[in-house]
Amino acid sequence: MDISKIISLDTVKNKISCASKKKLFELISGLASARLDVPADELLDALFQREKLGTTYCGKGVAIPHGTFESDKNGSPAGVFLTFDRPFEFGGPGQMANIVFAYFSPKKKDQSDSAEELKEIAGRILDNEFLKAIQKPETDQDLYNIIKSQFGEGSSAESPAAES
Secondary structure, three states: OHHHOOHHHEEEEEEOOOOOOOHHHHHHHHHHHHHHHEEEEEEEHHHHHHHHHEEEEOEEEEEEEEEEEEOOOOOEEEEEEEEEEEEEEEEOOOOEEEEEEEEEEEEEEHHHHHHHHHHHHHHHHHHHHHHOOOOOOOOOOHHHHHHHHHHHHOOOOOOHHOOO
């Protein structure tokens, strides 16, 4: 999946500070709300409901919280990509995240399709070359450009898991 189609410069933040998971989810919900035209409270609830099922921490300092939303207006998924100035405890003791990609899909979308998209995105984000590349940028724009080059149409990284 080309995640550069579900993020925008406004939903990519580089080297931010994070005080807690609650504050993180509030930030994510606010950024996604503006893109989706869906109330931030609905998105915030979706993130917390999903997290109650189990942590969305994936390892390698990466977390991929996700949820669904109701909307008559927007049938497209949206993403928020964040990196942090220092790792913070995301899922529990020892689960320190410094990269978060949040994914929202409409409830009316086939959830098995969303699960496949998430699996593909996770594999590509967890790729060691990608993780190395996103440590370098200093600005939101630089990070966005790297994501677009790594995930955009025509990128050479069709299946990074196979390259590792």
